[in-house]
Amino acid sequence: MSVEFNVEDGVAIITLNRPEARNAIDRETSLGVEAAVKRINENPEIRCAVITGAGSNFCAGMDLKAFLRGEVVRLPGTGLAGITQAELNKPFIAAVEGYALAGGFEIMLACDMVVASSGAKFGLSEVKRGLVANAGGLVRLPRQMPIKLASEFVLTGEMFPAQRLAEAGLVNRIVAEGEALAEAVKLAQLIAANGPMAVAVSRRVLRESLEWPEAEMFDRQLEITAPIFASEDAREGAAAFAEKRKPVWKGR
Template sequence: MSDAVLVTHDDGLAIITINRPEKRNAINGAVSEGVCAAVDELDARDDLRVGILTGAGGTFCSGMDLAAFVRGETTRVPGRGLLGIARTPPTKPLIAAVEGYALAGGFEAMLACDLVVAGAGASFGLPEAKRGLAAAAGGLLRLPRMIPQRIAMEMALTGDMVPAERMLAYGLVNELVETGGALAAATALARRIIANAPLSVAASKRVIVESQDWSTEEMWARQEEITRPVLRSADAKEGSAAFTEKRAANWSGK
């Protein structure tokens, strides 16, 4: 992995940092490949439970590196899109810790995450229309499912930046903290998730993500397919025993 992406692991948590502050963490090929490799490692390792995606130098990500695009450089992972998460987000929870700009592909990367913590000074937007481009890395598809359609339409058609406070009001941001505090708050949120049973967390995320396309007729049966193994697991018994015995649970992931 190149220096364009830095990864640290700490007690179940993977912190993935886009490290091109001199370019406002614009996405080139090395960034896409690096983040993709990091989220693949997150999913592959049993000792890693939650990931945080953030950016160095006070900026989350300003989007695709337009100079690299003009040069003809591939800025996407083949078959998986921008950062390797646009089309194939990780199965484990991924939290975006946003400071500064989350624009274009950077905003779309945030949309591919499950939870968002933002610093008060953060700005969000899809400026592709201002550059003769289109937000085809998930912005046009995911955003209208997450906030009111007319607001998504406004953002896509004007390309204007939107402050963090407005994104919080629309529910796109989970928590708004003081500028500079996003990573610490995201880490605290991750620790709350890591404290829970791995099978329960995995099944809960899967049902919430996949059920968007389920019909009313099939949704209960499909949910049962995913949650039945959780309810029959050793961790289900352990969690109940820990509650009745007033102690911390010792999760086995089985």
Template structure:
């Protein structure tokens, strides 16, 4: 889908050696999210989640800013940058099953921060800043920010961040465990691709199920957790990839994964 003001696609996609890169492409609007972006992001995530040749997805933004959040001009015209069942940017309520890495530069604010929080991992330029300034505009961070942030950093820090609307700089976000890796300015995408390559080198079935167990287990009771984990992991142990991994180790060679 394209931006009617520039005729440029609002989201760019490419695949590099098993890694899909999805780029928010409205740099003139600091990659603010409107309905067209939401539709395009949802379509990209669906495509890459279904493609056997894609193992990891990286989400980034064009230009010096990852995403400034909801397009307030579009909001004032009655537009909602969310999709039913998919959430803000077509992503926050329904992230892909495959690992999703946010590669962020500059300001990661409001809905932009909520999009980053919907990702599994965050790689940030050390000059980036994160914030939920919705309260400063009489709004609420209802795109997942209030739900996810207290699970990613200490509750009191999350509360202060959300109630004041003040930003966290990248170094503090890294120290709190919110950011996985810091990069030099302009190198967030390159660093995220390095991380993605480390993940993509592993067995795709094992990676996908590992993410499922980690993301779902918080909702499992002590009585459920072993049964639920077994239901997800047992097929991995009897897969062709599991046999290939063992054979490759024994033969001292790189494994050749088939995803089966």
């Protein structure tokens, strides 16, 4: 099975499971991730998701052997690996060990947060193969780091260590080798414990407001966030704080 899927305590874990190929993306893997994303989107019990790779690597990108065989690994509507252009309704965290290259890097860029091991290596290596990083690298990277740094990553195709990405704001946490998944799950559990409506709306504003004119920011934000303050979850959160207990969220 090229993709494994597990859910525990509101956190889903998608594992790319082709360690013999550094978890490179073939068509079967793309279809498996696409199916997993659909399950995450549709299941209200899932509050957060982690995507990682089996073995000692995250993902080496598109499987070039599959590409030469004519396999279509970029799916209609959801993109490379069934995720780079997918609608992600829940927060996603990438847990990166080893290589996150080319399409693997672009999977990471599609996520909300990144936990990486100290030995992880990242790169958009497409230009070294006469290809281009059009599964998110060219359009997401300059939105997530300064354009001059993005230009270096894209145009050189070189690999960079986790510390360099952390300094550029692309990695949230660096941990010891072998600990990326455990740390990503801890981070996911922190998110999963919060009010699901509040998380969803906050995430929406964080993403959409980047394109809003400054003069309209607060009006647009109010329109989206005002219903949260009138929700049952808002009252439950306040009551739980007053009663010194864990809240029981209803998502309404």
